[in-house]
Amino acid sequence: MTERTLVQKLADTPDGPVRVAGWVETVRDQKKVQFIVLRDETGAVQLVHPRTDVGENPVDDPIAAQISALTHGTFLSVEGELKADERVKLGGLEVKIGSVDVAGAAFPEPPVTADSSIDKRLDWRFLDLRRPEQNLIARVQTTFEHALRTWWIDNDFIEIHTPKLMASASESRAELFEVGYFETKAYLAQSPQFFKQMAQPAGFGKVFEIAPAFRADPSFTSRHATEFISVDSEFSWIDSHEDVMQVHEQLLIAGLTAVKEKYGEAITAAFGVEFEVPTAPFPRIPLAEVRRIVAEGGYEIPRADGDLDPEAERRISEWVKANHGSDFVFVTDYDSSIRPFYHQRHEGDGSITKSYDLIYNGAEISTGAQREHRVDVLIEQAKEKGLDPEELEFYLDFFRHGVPPHGGFGMGLARVIMLLLGLPSIREVIYLFRGPNRLEP
Ligand code: AMO
Numbered sequence: 001m002t003e004r005t006l007v008q009k010l011a012d013t014p015d016g017p018v019r020v021a022g023w024v025e026t027v028r029d030q031k032k033v034q035f036i037v038l039r040d041e042t043g044a045v046q047l048v049h050p051r052t053d054v055g056e057n058p059v060d061d062p063i064a065a066q067i068s069a070l071t072h073g074t075f076l077s078v079e080g081e082l083k084a085d086e087r088v089k090l091g092g093l094e095v096k097i098g099s100v101d102v103a104g105a106a107f108p109e110p111p112v113t114a115d116s117s118i119d120k121r122l123d124w125r126f127l128d129l130r131r132p133e134q135n136l137i138a139r140v141q142t143t144f145e146h147a148l149r150t151w152w153i154d155n156d157f158i159e160i161h162t163p164k165l166m167a168s169a170s171e172s173r174a175e176l177f178e179v180g181y182f183e184t185k186a187y188l189a190q191s192p193q194f195f196k197q198m199a200q201p202a203g204f205g206k207v208f209e210i211a212p213a214f215r216a217d218p219s220f221t222s223r224h225a226t227e228f229i230s231v232d233s234e235f236s237w238i239d240s241h242e243d244v245m246q247v248h249e250q251l252l253i254a255g256l257t258a259v260k261e262k263y264g265e266a267i268t269a270a271f272g273v274e275f276e277v278p279t280a281p282f283p284r285i286p287l288a289e290v291r292r293i294v295a296e297g298g299y300e301i302p303r304a305d306g307d308l309d310p311e312a313e314r315r316i317s318e319w320v321k322a323n324h325g326s327d328f329v330f331v332t333d334y335d336s337s338i339r340p341f342y343h344q345r346h347e348g349d350g351s352i353t354k355s356y357d358l359i360y361n362g363a364e365i366s367t368g369a370q371r372e373h374r375v376d377v378l379i380e381q382a383k384e385k386g387l388d389p390e391e392l393e394f395y396l397d398f399f400r401h402g403v404p405p406h407g408g409f410g411m412g413l414a415r416v417i418m419l420l421l422g423l424p425s426i427r428e429v430i431y432l433f434r435g436p437n438r439l440e441p
Contacts, residue, residue: 162196167186231416361419
């Protein structure tokens with residue numbers, strides 16, 4: 001590997017020979033002196049070259065010619081002398097160029113800039129990702145995921161990797177991708193739902209998974225992708241969905257604390273967002289009550305007995321912020337009619353489930369629930385939803401061989417990062433977005 005000094009580390013080695021490498025951000029070609037701003041993934045530094053081919057005794061200056069030919073985005077490596085100089089605005093450091101090695105020339109005009117349309121930026125995603133804001137998004141996500149994993153491991157959860165090729169649906173049949181599988185067909189997993197539940201009769205107790213999920217959902221909204229990273233957890237020995245919410249909020253607090261500590265200031269500088277680490281408990285409001293609050297606020301939810309639509313989510317979020325000072329709200333006790341068959345229903349009132357959606361800064365990030373673990377009830381609920389219990393035999397068997405009461409949740413990683421950073425779309429935060437009309441790059 002070629003040794004080079006990262007821009008971030010330059011301050012540790014002032015006044016000495018250095019080798020830096022990065023992309024040309026700007027070139028200022030002045031009469032007597034040339035300046036380059038060079039950027040790598042850690043920051044930017046100014047390079048300087050006093051021309052020798054001008055003045056009273058001009059001599060040949062091949063470096064000046066090299067610099068004049070440089071274009072934005074070229075990757076180059078420079079050897080030179082580092083000098084601390086307070087007058088230099090960019091970090092108070094400057095590298096006086098000794099030699100320039102151009103690894104590859106860029107197009108004269110960059111095909112994409114920060115102001116290009118999101119579609120154009122996705123076409124040129126590798127150049128778009130080179131921008132410092134995009135680099136920060138990727139680092140925030142890395143730190144967030146790391147903190148979640150650490151929290152789970154510290155709390156005795158086991159990491160599982162469930163298959164993404166399946167023989168049947170795990171959520172709705174409507175959003176299922178079918179793929180050829182030798183002489184037969186398979187489906188891409190919409191969620192690890194059944195397999196994370198399998199860990200409960202398997203005696204794992206508490207599990208988690210961070211992995212892709214696939215939905216053949218033709219929507220073009222800012223929050224839907226056909227492939228997304230689902231953050232899942234499932235655990236035994238719970239009394240109700242209240243226990244699931246407690247795990248969920250502790251996990252999020254751990255993730256957001258780590259992001260705040262490491263990147264809080266950088267996030268404010270890059271995105272103008274001052275996010276707060278929440279404290280537990282997050283407010284919990286039953287869905288019926290949410291519908292009433294939203295209606296009182298003058299908004300009619302399109303389907304009165306259906307799920308909240310994006311506008312209703314935005315409004316309840318605003319109301320919770322104003323009345324409880326919280327960016328998060330658990331909307332609980334969803335109607336059985338709009339929940340899957342595997343959600344457990346309330347003992348006294350079978351029309352509502354022991355489930356919740358978690359809304360953060362105006363949009364849903366998660367669904368969670370206690371699961372129905374009594375096999376006869378589960379079969380009844382499946383039939384009620386028009387499902388054929390025979391097709392669910394492998395799943396129903398879990399419940400015939402001793403399964404503890406359990407529950408869990410699934411959370412969309414890209415949605416959390418988008419809402420945390422106040423970005424307009426999950427396309428901004430997904431490394432390579434997949435949507436109904438995007439399979440490339
Ligand atoms: P649900 O279908 O609500 O629940 O999905 C859970 C969370 O995953 C995210 N999500 C998506 N993100 C991007 N694009 C999509 N098309 C997309 N679909 C869903 C959302 C959503 O809140 N098995 C249950 C979870 C559980 O009960 O454990 C499930 O999949 O942030």
